[in-house]
Amino acid sequence: MKQEYFNMINRRQFLQTGVKVSVSAFLTTVGAVKLFGSSDNNVYDKANTPIKYVTLNNGVKMPIIGFGTLTLTGEKGAASISDALSLGYRLIDTATIYNNEDAVGEGIRLSGVSRDKLFVTSKVWVDDSGYENTKKAFETSLNKMGLDYLDLYLIHRPRGDIKGTWKAMEELYRNGRIRAIGVSNFEPDQLKELNDFANIKPAVNQIEAHAFFHQPEALSYLSDNNIQMEAWSPFAQGRNNHFVNETLANIGKKYNKTNAQVSLRWHYQRGVVTIPRTSKVSHMKENLNIFDFALDKSDMDAISQLDINTTQFPEWE
Numbered sequence: 001m002k003q004e005y006f007n008m009i010n011r012r013q014f015l016q017t018g019v020k021v022s023v024s025a026f027l028t029t030v031g032a033v034k035l036f037g038s039s040d041n042n043v044y045d046k047a048n049t050p051i052k053y054v055t056l057n058n059g060v061k062m063p064i065i066g067f068g069t070l071t072l073t074g075e076k077g078a079a080s081i082s083d084a085l086s087l088g089y090r091l092i093d094t095a096t097i098y099n100n101e102d103a104v105g106e107g108i109r110l111s112g113v114s115r116d117k118l119f120v121t122s123k124v125w126v127d128d129s130g131y132e133n134t135k136k137a138f139e140t141s142l143n144k145m146g147l148d149y150l151d152l153y154l155i156h157r158p159r160g161d162i163k164g165t166w167k168a169m170e171e172l173y174r175n176g177r178i179r180a181i182g183v184s185n186f187e188p189d190q191l192k193e194l195n196d197f198a199n200i201k202p203a204v205n206q207i208e209a210h211a212f213f214h215q216p217e218a219l220s221y222l223s224d225n226n227i228q229m230e231a232w233s234p235f236a237q238g239r240n241n242h243f244v245n246e247t248l249a250n251i252g253k254k255y256n257k258t259n260a261q262v263s264l265r266w267h268y269q270r271g272v273v274t275i276p277r278t279s280k281v282s283h284m285k286e287n288l289n290i291f292d293f294a295l296d297k298s299d300m301d302a303i304s305q306l307d308i309n310t311t312q313f314p315e316w317e
């Protein structure tokens with residue numbers, strides 16, 4: 001499935017030549033703790049883990065850290081999703097093309113966490129673009145998950161009949177079937193085009209971002225336009241030696257944190273939602289345990305130096 005997914009993607013690389021703009025510096029200084037860390041936004045789950053939330057442009061609250069599910073399929077996948085929810089994750093990210101919406105539904109049921117506490121995201125794939133196809137694809141996704149609404153539905157890639165797809169998503173949103181609608185892998189100019197005909201502005205853009213690909217221009221555009229940035233592959237799937245990177249490790253030593261935690265904390269302090277994926281319970285716990293320390297300016301500056309401003313997934317282009 002994964003290979004098929006890779007082959008199907010004809011993705012334009014984001015911001016290859018971008019100049020690093022002041023948003024990184026601004027967010028470094030201000031810090032997401034101040035932006036998002038008011039106690040009003042914290043909810044304590046049964047594991048007593050503070051889950052922090054961002055508020056989307058339509059008022060809906062979205063957990064700032066969630067659980068990615070690419071490759072988590074079948075019974076094993078369902079068990080991982082259930083484990084993650086039991087440990088306190090509340091955001092689950094799936095997509096039609098991951099071929100695991102059934103496992104996501106099963107994981108939710110196994111966990112026993114009530115639906116109203118969850119934030120479930122899925123995505124319409126390029127083959128289902130257009131008004132009628134999107135409406136059908138949405139119902140198929142919900143049926144597979146055994147749910148009757150989604151918290152967030154995204155256009156997976158800027159391909160096909162975007163106008164028709166968006167019209168269907170707006171209709172589903174107005175009818176209360178989706179709490180927020182958005183896009184994934186859209187560049188700023190593609191978002192501008194969408195906004196020209198959209199009646200409802202996208203709430204989220206989910207894009208590749210990690211220590212080696214910071215996307216400062218996208219972050220700046222999204223924050224100026226009140227669209228929440230969400231990072232996929234927040235660890236670059238471990239590529240470029242992410243988990244043994246020396247800069248991240250040296251920062252981690254100061255706070256007794258791992259490279260994964262330093263990365264997730266960095267995303268958080270930039271105000272970016274992340275959806276790390278793991279099949280290991282120890283990593284699930286580790287990845288959620290990022291709210292008891294803060295990176296200082298020198299840490300953020302050191303991570304800035306890691307940006308090579310290029311995708312780690314050239315095969316998806």
Ligand SMILES: NC(=O)c1ccc[n+]([C@@H]2O[C@H](COP(=O)([O-])OP(=O)(O)OC[C@H]3O[C@@H](n4cnc5c(N)ncnc54)[C@H](OP(=O)(O)O)[C@@H]3O)[C@@H](O)[C@H]2O)c1
Pocket residue numbers: 067068069070071093094156184185206207231232233234235236237238243258260261275276277278279280283284286287
């Ligand atoms: N919109 C899009 O186009 C798009 C594209 C790609 C991904 N996504 C979404 O983003 C999610 C996350 O991205 P991703 O799955 O590509 O990659 P990722 O989250 O960057 O990395 C996943 C890898 O990191 C390892 N890992 C996780 N936590 C760890 C830790 N604490 N220490 C060491 N290793 C750790 C996992 O291995 P273990 O299982 O061994 O822990 C796994 O191999 C996806 O699952 C999917 O939901 C969206």
